[in-house]
Amino acid sequence: MDKYKKKNIKKSFCPVAGKCGGCQLQNMSYERQLAFKQAKVVSLLGKYTHVNDIIGMDNPVKYRNKVQSAFGVTRSGKIISGVYQSSTHNIVSIDSCMLENETADSIVVDIRKLMPSFKLTAYDERRERGFLRHVLIRTGRVSGEVMVVLVTAVQRFPSKNNFIKALLDLHPEITTIVQNINDKFTSMVLGDKQTVLYGNGYITDELCSLTFRISPKSFYQINPEQTQKLYNKAMEFAGLNEDETVLDAYSGIGTIGLCASKSVKNVICVENNPEAVRDAKINAKLNNIENAQFYCMDAGEFMTQLAKENEHVDAVFTDPPRAGCSKEFLNSLCELSPDKVVYISCNPETQARDVFYLTKRGYKVRKIQPFDQFPYTSHIENIVMLSKPKEAKTNE
Numbered sequence: 001m002d003k004y005k006k007k008n009i010k011k012s013f014c015p016v017a018g019k020c021g022g023c024q025l026q027n028m029s030y031e032r033q034l035a036f037k038q039a040k041v042v043s044l045l046g047k048y049t050h051v052n053d054i055i056g057m058d059n060p061v062k063y064r065n066k067v068q069s070a071f072g073v074t075r076s077g078k079i080i081s082g083v084y085q086s087s088t089h090n091i092v093s094i095d096s097c098m099l100e101n102e103t104a105d106s107i108v109v110d111i112r113k114l115m116p117s118f119k120l121t122a123y124d125e126r127r128e129r130g131f132l133r134h135v136l137i138r139t140g141r142v143s144g145e146v147m148v149v150l151v152t153a154v155q156r157f158p159s160k161n162n163f164i165k166a167l168l169d170l171h172p173e174i175t176t177i178v179q180n181i182n183d184k185f186t187s188m189v190l191g192d193k194q195t196v197l198y199g200n201g202y203i204t205d206e207l208c209s210l211t212f213r214i215s216p217k218s219f220y221q222i223n224p225e226q227t228q229k230l231y232n233k234a235m236e237f238a239g240l241n242e243d244e245t246v247l248d249a250y251s252g253i254g255t256i257g258l259c260a261s262k263s264v265k266n267v268i269c270v271e272n273n274p275e276a277v278r279d280a281k282i283n284a285k286l287n288n289i290e291n292a293q294f295y296c297m298d299a300g301e302f303m304t305q306l307a308k309e310n311e312h313v314d315a316v317f318t319d320p321p322r323a324g325c326s327k328e329f330l331n332s333l334c335e336l337s338p339d340k341v342v343y344i345s346c347n348p349e350t351q352a353r354d355v356f357y358l359t360k361r362g363y364k365v366r367k368i369q370p371f372d373q374f375p376y377t378s379h380i381e382n383i384v385m386l387s388k389p390k391e392a393k394t395n396e
């Protein structure tokens, strides 16, 4: 970890750190943050095998390609935008964040400044009244494309065309604008209905020499520089070969499965968000990949079905949300009994729980590689590679 020693970036650089709560490790040098994360992974998983040194960033700021800003009004009626104070619905007003893409931050500020002249109101949660609830911006690191999603409480958009024209005049780099309508009393940002107001309604980006299309509701890793390193390591750990069939579970827009596709015979992806599955299918076409199939289903149910059908799978990549894999998924995974399991996680606590389960069912942990996908926050990304000892396979 010596190479990060000099990255002793100034501590407490953010004036709203205390209120926002997003950067839990704000007071640590970058080197200490990495040591802290390394120690956490060692404490959770170190009993199984050696934990490789965490892979950090050379410049651990401005890495977020997705910016989500909540809009609201103060008691005196002023429009504010920013982040929710941790565990509350109070908006901490900010114009920029050390972790966020700068273009995205400046677009949010300009939207806020433009609103009064178009008589657009911000949503007032207390009164359940008003128009704009959130702005979500996604930027393509390689493509430079920018998507702006305006999340509104109602469909009716006063002065819509003039507002969009004014925003595009200020930010010609915006490639698409989408209106998403969220009329529910919910802490979810995006609602069910959406309309494309400008451009094609999605952005594309490049990862590991492949092109990916990303729609507003599809999951996409927020730190693309680290994601490439993460995927490359996952592929290396899997040690794929051209006769193999690979399953990518919790596959999002198909990034991991499609990265693996060129090294194997066949790829099966399962994901439960229909918008992400639609993107994944298009992504296969965009990259001329013909050996990948996509299923829109609960990963656990899908695994159970595969196990029942006695399907043969050589390697499974699993990349679940923070809650980890379901019991049903893990149980069927053991029945399916692939030689190799590469478990990518954004929450090593649930990962440790699931890895424990797999080790009780005959898997051995071979490699562990933590990543810093989220500098300055306490979040940790981690890959665990498991495989079956040869004897355990033949005994079944």
Ligand code: SAH
Pocket: 218, 219, 220, 221, 250, 251, 252, 253, 254, 255, 256, 270, 271, 272, 273, 276, 297, 298, 299, 300, 319, 320, 321
């Ligand atoms: N591997 C992808 C996505 C990882 S995020 C990537 O690296 O980009 C986890 C994904 O799991 C999300 O796309 C989410 O929509 C999906 N998901 C959540 N619960 C699921 C379930 N029960 N079954 C299938 N997919 C699920």
